[in-house]
Amino acid sequence: MSDATGRLDAAEVRAAAALVRRIADAVHLAVEVRREVLDDLLVCVLAEGHVLLEDLPGVGKTTLARTVARATGLGFARVQCTADLLPADVVGTNVFNQREDRFEFRPGPIFANVVLVDEVNRASPKTQSGLLECMQERRVTVDVVSHELARPFVVLATQNPVEFEGTYPLPEAQVDRFMARLTLGYPSAAGEAEMLRAHERGDRVGDVEPVADPTGLVQAIDAATRVHASDALRAYVVALLQRTRDDARVELGASPRAGLMLLRAAKARALLDGRDHALPDDVQALAGVVLAHRIVLAPEALDATGDQVVADALAQTPAV
Structure with a gap:
């Protein structure tokens, strides 16, 4: 518990740090990623910040996002961006219920805890703008009705920095909503050989067991806000x-x-x-x-x- 001034006590600090370390260790079981990159990603999760993963295809951006979601015990959704993707495909829309003679809201994938927006720069500016309210205010407004998003809520967006055919550059207002931009890079020779050995029988992400839960992670997030x-x-x-x-x-x-x-x-x-x-x-x-x-x-x-x-x-x- 914190003291009367709102400062953290030693037990809270140790518990939060241990939780994040368990998540990092679990992620390393399935993904070959440099420790400093993973630490920066988990810092953003702990600070409720969104992350732009900008790197070449095939280095593990999508796998990393899936593994973080599994290790944290959070709900995961993936949005594959294309030129014909609409904002309603991401945030949801109102659908008429004939049985009850009324419209009801059908939430989109943005209502998960960890949302992977794959190849975000392939979505049109109209669809990209649909993410602005979600990322900044953590809610969605559809037909003048606001819907609160889940907590924790983190957007992990990916883009390829070398292939620009059929893409729409992210506007500065969109980029400014990402807490961090991370680059995974290629693994070391030894790390890549170990990855080949570990993954030759299939995807290791499914073997990752949750080492946290949404409640515990929210407590750690709240603790981070009270760091002096x-x-x-x-x-x-x-x-x-x-x-x-x-x-x-x-x-x-x-x-x-x-x-x-x-x-x-x-x-x-x-x-x-x-x-x-x-x-x-x-x-x-x-x-x-x-x-x-x-x-x-x-x-x-x-x-x-x-x-x-x-x-x-x-x-x-x-x-x-």
Whole structure:
């Protein structure tokens, strides 16, 4: 239990950290993924943030999302994006019930806890916009009636960064709603050989047993919100954001929403590390995956990248 000030006690911190570690260990049984990437993904889950998995086909993006859902005991749904996908296919629609002579709402796959939006950039802008309310406000409005989404609720969206035929680039407003952008990369030679051995008889995801449940995960999420962040740490986050906005190579820097997400992620990382307080180290470790995809570069900044802008901001901004 927390004390009267709302701060976490040691037992809560240990319980939440142990829960997330059990999830990570269970995921590793079925997916070959670098530990730091998995930790960043679980930080986002703990901070109730959505994740954009941007990588080449076949590196395990979909398998990772399915495995996380199984290990956490959460409901899972997959949306395969195509050009003809409609918003109603994702969020649901009202259907006329002839027996009862009334319309009733039929929820779409977005009402699961973990929603994999596969190849999100293949959906039309109209369908992509249907995700905005879901991701920001965690509810769906259909025919002026709002429907609350499940909790926890995490969108894991994938896109291929090298194939653009038949795709629609994500607008900045959509990208800004993802807490982090992660890249899985290719596994090591030893890891890939082990993956071949483990998966040669079939998909290992079905062998993963849940090591958590929605109630326990919500408790850990609530605990992450109560991790202490000092005024100095908040000022440090703001200084980083301002540095990205002042960079001459940048047309659009990190938004206030980016700062809020960075602070939430830092608090979740602190809890994952067994601490009841966030440090500048947490902010620095997550700044790249949280901020870089939000940076819109100026047209003349031909050789720059969002990652470089964030790295320079970190190097030039002293931690208090």
